[in-house]
Amino acid sequence: MIKKCIGCGIKLQNENEEKEGYTPKIEKDLCMRCFKLKNYGKVINNGKIQNNEELIKKINNSKGYVLFLVDYLNIYDEVINIYKKIKCNKSLVITKSDLIPKNIIIKKMINNIKNIYEIKEEILLVNNKKHDEVNEIINKYNKILFVGFTNMGKSSLINNLTNNNITVSNKKNTTQEFISIEYENKVLIDCPGFISNTYKEVIPKKIVKPITEQVKNKYYLKIANINIASEIDNNFTIYMDNYIDISKRKINESLDYNVIAPSKSDLVIKGLGFITIQKITKLSINIAKKYYEIRPSIIGGNNE
Ligand SMILES: Nc1nc2c(ncn2[C@@H]2O[C@H](COP(=O)(O)OP(=O)(O)OP(=O)(O)O)[C@@H](O)[C@H]2O)c(=O)[nH]1
Numbered sequence: 001m002i003k004k005c006i007g008c009g010i011k012l013q014n015e016n017e018e019k020e021g022y023t024p025k026i027e028k029d030l031c032m033r034c035f036k037l038k039n040y041g042k043v044i045n046n047g048k049i050q051n052n053e054e055l056i057k058k059i060n061n062s063k064g065y066v067l068f069l070v071d072y073l074n075i076y077d078e079v080i081n082i083y084k085k086i087k088c089n090k091s092l093v094i095t096k097s098d099l100i101p102k103n104i105i106i107k108k109m110i111n112n113i114k115n116i117y118e119i120k121e122e123i124l125l126v127n128n129k130k131h132d133e134v135n136e137i138i139n140k141y142n143k144i145l146f147v148g149f150t151n152m153g154k155s156s157l158i159n160n161l162t163n164n165n166i167t168v169s170n171k172k173n174t175t176q177e178f179i180s181i182e183y184e185n186k187v188l189i190d191c192p193g194f195i196s197n198t199y200k201e202v203i204p205k206k207i208v209k210p211i212t213e214q215v216k217n218k219y220y221l222k223i224a225n226i227n228i229a230s231e232i233d234n235n236f237t238i239y240m241d242n243y244i245d246i247s248k249r250k251i252n253e254s255l256d257y258n259v260i261a262p263s264k265s266d267l268v269i270k271g272l273g274f275i276t277i278q279k280i281t282k283l284s285i286n287i288a289k290k291y292y293e294i295r296p297s298i299i300g301g302n303n304e
């Protein structure tokens with residue numbers, strides 16, 4: 001009989017310590033990787049690397065209802081493009097609502113996300129302790145897949161809904177295979193996460209306090225080794241983990257201001273969050289283009 005790890009779904013084996021699914025004793029329920037992740041928060045290997053296109057195919061073949069999870073700091077084109085490739089009935093679920101600053105008007109943010117990214121389906125808001133809107137979906141369908149990029153809280157939500165013990169961690173790629181959970185005559189399926197090319201991943205543990213910085217044109221803002229300068233004096237409001245180092249430094253060299261930022265736009269840094277730029281300007285940013293993008297502000301309006 002094939003035995004699978006209850007933490008990540010991988011097939012267990014006790015023959016080769018170097019290979020995925022290894023456990024010293026096959027009677028155990030967890031692979032070594034999950035055991036170390038759960039007990040010591042340590043990653044002993046990167047695990048099976050997911051292929052996003054293959055994952056999409058498997059999800060589309062499942063014929064289940066898809067809950068596509070993403071937290072509000074990690075919404076960007078690559079994520080929405082994958083969301084749109086999911087052909088099942090689906091909803092977009094904004095997770096970790098406990099991390100959303102109090103000044104954000106949720107309804108407005110959801111509306112902005114719908115408009116900016118042209119989302120036709122409903123958008124739900126949950127955290128792993130408060131998930132009424134997800135319960136309503138579960139009541140309506142028999143097979144529900146929890147889909148999304150790594151670290152968006154899929155396994156946490158399933159654990160909280162069903163009292164299960166799937167491995168949860170702030171490391172990438174925790175869930176390795178599809179895990180089916182039977183729950184009140186329904187099947188809930190935890191999916192491995194999609195992988196993105198992020199600049200750096202920082203997951204806030206506490207509510208994010210937005211930080212507004214006045215940035216004069218002779219200074220640049222330094223955030224986690226990213227230098228951002230504005231051609232004109234400007235206000236930047238930063239929505240990122242509050243433990244990230246932020247400082248202002250004098251500009252000593254001539255910079256190339258080649259990124260247009262309209263007024264009230266967000267500069268999204270993949271994996272970190274976003275910065276709302278108040279006035280129309282040109283920016284200079286010292287990281288590769290693939291790590292960031294500009295969009296209309298999802299916070300929008302005058303609630304800052
Ligand atoms: N603040 C907060 N953190 C959460 C919430 N849900 C999950 N997290 C944290 O987010 C991180 C990732 O959670 P997981 O449930 O492992 O994410 P996943 O989507 O299953 O990730 P993969 O298995 O890698 O695809 C962990 O550090 C969790 O503690 C939530 O509702 N609020």
Ligand SMILES: [Mg+2]
Pocket residue numbers: 154155156167168174175190191
């Ligand atoms: Mg998971």
